[in-house]
Amino acid sequence: MTITSNPSSSTNSILMSMSEAIAKLTCDGSSIVMGSGMEQNIPFSAGHELIRQRRRELTLIGPISDILFDQLIGAGCVKKVCAAWVGNVMMGSAYNFRRSVEQGVPNKIEVVDYSNFAMACALHAAALGIPYMPMRSLLGTDILKNNPNLIEIESPFESHESQAPEKLSAVRALHPDLAIIHAQRADVHGSAHIWGGLGVVADSAKAAKRTLIVADEIVETSVIESDPNRTVVPGFLVDAVVCEPYAAHPSPSQGKYNRDHQHYTEYHAETKTHDGFLDWKKRWILDVPDRAGYRRLLGDARLLDLSVGESAYAAETDFGY
């Protein structure tokens, strides 16, 4: 016996354009967690729109960040970075980040250093609604000494091995204003299927006050509901959905498009100077109106080259009864 069809699926769409979403969900001074999927599914198109809309004084949050943070820093959008690693995941250093810290070009940013795990725990604590997470990492390091959100504590329970109080580290919960998350597919309410390494994606959506989903593809709610274990972000947490093919380029989106290694090596070579970065920014960000324009700039041949060469489908899974 079936009682009813989905009463909410056909209404309440929060699908919008990237320019609308960034205008709606960010302002100068926003704190934003991005790149929570690590080297995969980095929301580059959202970062480019932040640059086009000339957002300023942003706090960027993420374990690693790849060159997305470097681009926002070079464009002068950033006041502060809370991260474990800022660079080019393929090539090492990122030059805008170095110029900003070392020379104040285009502006001096504040860097609050975490480790990856400390960042994961800071977002996990916020996702769980507790003020901190205890850890065993970072004891004795200068990271712990220099980051006010990391402290040493003692376990309130006695140790099994010794009677002395057990030393631990603790990281304070981090609540970003906004999480920007790339998904392979989502419905118009924001429920998102993501696959591959999930990094800190789920916790970043729950830690943040608001969430923007950028999806390669919009699907019917029935597709999402056909596989609820694939849902990494449920729609009720989401404030806007943007659909943009190749939104994560040059990072990969498993099963959708591959990593554009060439783009990383070119970025590394072309942004050694600030003027070099300004040229790069003009070409890839300012002179394109949106992700469709960016795809045209990449060109059909390159998009084809990056597309999936050989599909590999997940084994059949039956949710029936």
Next chain:
Amino acid sequence: MTITSNPSSSTNSILMSMSEAIAKLTCDGSSIVMGSGMEQNIPFSAGHELIRQRRRELTLIGPISDILFDQLIGAGCVKKVCAAWVGNVMMGSAYNFRRSVEQGVPNKIEVVDYSNFAMACALHAAALGIPYMPMRSLLGTDILKNNPNLIEIESPFESHESQAPEKLSAVRALHPDLAIIHAQRADVHGSAHIWGGLGVVADSAKAAKRTLIVADEIVETSVIESDPNRTVVPGFLVDAVVCEPYAAHPSPSQGKYNRDHQHYTEYHAETKTHDGFLDWKKRWILDVPDRAGYRRLLGDARLLDLSVGESAYAAETDFGY
């Protein structure tokens, strides 16, 4: 370019019978987490083998436990229960549990009361290798007052809202000797695909010193690796794999068989007295040698009735590149 095929997949099978697995992985006094999938995927066949092998002085651990814990208690296998709820998930009270606590029949057990979330956090802390988890639940309750693994603490970070130290609860990490986990499918190394509500399954495997996977179906490693996001327990954590269709009966295994409501109501009616339970135990546990015998006792008509009536496959997901 493909470098190599899987060099480890065809060797190192840890597949064995349930009687071998229980003999190998348990002894009198073992602490065992079971029922971590909540109302779904309860490893009843493993519990029945514990009863047949006359294990004694067990500590049973789990948020809820359904009638599996009740059966082990009635059979005199149990010294202690650490749980949030012991009963019959459909009918309410479970009589062996009540008889043991209220009358010492067949023996008095110690009950350490948790809430579901406190149990989840105790296993999460152990999975993460930290001595405790901070929580905001259970403050002011008699659960916290009476369970030595729950205490009140103060946050080491000042609150955003006030300058006074923030009161929290804390639950001590719980490290069971063994986790017994039911999976819809696994490979011979123990890597397990599970779908549906996942309860505290993943954390229980990581919290426990050893893990036993009971699978409805053994599949090639390539099936597991075709969908790594479906893997809830990776094989390197697993010490034995047992393949038994209908191992979770009368609880459901999504996509494999349904919940046997009748079995729950009958158990409730037939175990109101200790003698009633002894008859039940003889019929359903002692007089059947193994799960194949149990299936014969259930009979083909009932198995057919419980089997999947209408399949509902998860949407296609491409892991290719």
Next chain:
Amino acid sequence: MFLAAKAHQSCSSVCHKNVTTELTTEYTLAELMVVSAAREIKDHEVVYVGMRLPLLAFLIAKNLHAPNAVGFYENGLIRETPASELLFTMGDPPNILGATQAGDMLNVMGMLQSGRVDIGFLGAGEVDKFGNLNSTFVSKGDGSSVRLPGSGGASDIASLAKRTVMLVEHSKRRLPERVSYLTSPGNGDGKGWRKSVGLHRGGPSCLITTMGVFRFDSDDCSARLESIHPEVASKQLQDETGWQVEITEPLQSTTVPSQDELALIRKIDPKRFWTA
């Protein structure tokens, strides 16, 4: 969370006439409780559903007046659409099929703790006048005690949801002045107690019994009778309550189930497993 025992067991043979509509419609006390519980759910709210009667109440609300409510189940399920069949437990296959998200308990419990849950449903062996619940031990008249199944997730929901609704069979034994064991926190011993022990939000909103509906909006955070079920006398209700009942004047008669509500309940639970 789990109702410690089937709250409707004692009312299986009682039927009432629905006199608010033109048609005379009979309904059971269990149906009246389910409908009363369903009406506590507002559209777009996040609901921690729990087990037993609330499983049905959530289906009613989703299908009738709260189509955008989101259901949380502590086994790790989140549903934005209602299950298509009667549920006996939250882990039943019809509740998994078509869920929005299926994951760990920590996912839903974590969001409960972080304040994302608007309303949670609770049952218990005992509820006292401050809405504290006992689902661990209850004392019998002869001095012996009964071991109940335990908290399940009830204590977590009572600690962490923005508000809670309780469903309990109405009897003097079930509604003592103070619970003998505090499993799940209500308002403790009154105003300010929750904050003093470290609970920053929430507390009991409503207690639905087999005789009436209580609301916890008084100055001292105790239960006040908001409505009495049809055909229940005030004296009968007071006699079966372990504390001096305070009444919100004018005392209402509990709104009986509408035809739509009854039709839906009977469509979902045709064999009356929950609503006999």
Next chain:
Amino acid sequence: MFLAAKAHQSCSSVCHKNVTTELTTEYTLAELMVVSAAREIKDHEVVYVGMRLPLLAFLIAKNLHAPNAVGFYENGLIRETPASELLFTMGDPPNILGATQAGDMLNVMGMLQSGRVDIGFLGAGEVDKFGNLNSTFVSKGDGSSVRLPGSGGASDIASLAKRTVMLVEHSKRRLPERVSYLTSPGNGDGKGWRKSVGLHRGGPSCLITTMGVFRFDSDDCSARLESIHPEVASKQLQDETGWQVEITEPLQSTTVPSQDELALIRKIDPKRFWTA
């Protein structure tokens, strides 16, 4: 974890002859480092792989001498079979396809913290004689400083793995007596330091540079030179090291790559992205 800069950049033009086999086989210093790193992995070990050269080292070990090693990647991947292609980052599609498990960072980091990881690989801007690493700031000769990318997961691996292996370009600037910023803990200031700060296990096992291999098994927990690479003179190595080098006698010559190892490296990295 991330190597702070490409450790092999300075050795791209250096080639060596493999004199341990009949055939004369040329290899690069990067290949020698990758092979030395791969040999640190024992069969059945759980390996926190990290980024850059170790991505390749793990593939070599899995395919040759450690078929049952398990690879952890901090983006949330666990692999029991090696990826079938060269990886530039751990998040590359060939590393996701065919993984044993793909989940959250907390899953793999949690198991690292609970002591399930046998060996982790680390790179850094600076390594000192006690195996402490700096990947945050380094001072240049002129008083200015260079901002490096940061810890990534290196500090966690250094804190929590049972043992760690470090890969660094050998130069006086890279190998100071003491790091100027302690990003990732080695043995601190010597014996007993780790325990005193609260680190209960682990510590540096091996430092592989472009000139030799150091081992941390001395009484004072400092690096001792175990082997020197072919064609590197002891004096040259000492001149490029920021501390007085202690040698494990008799000093070995680093075992050069075998033909099998070289053949596999070149099959995996035919364009020599990592091994030029």
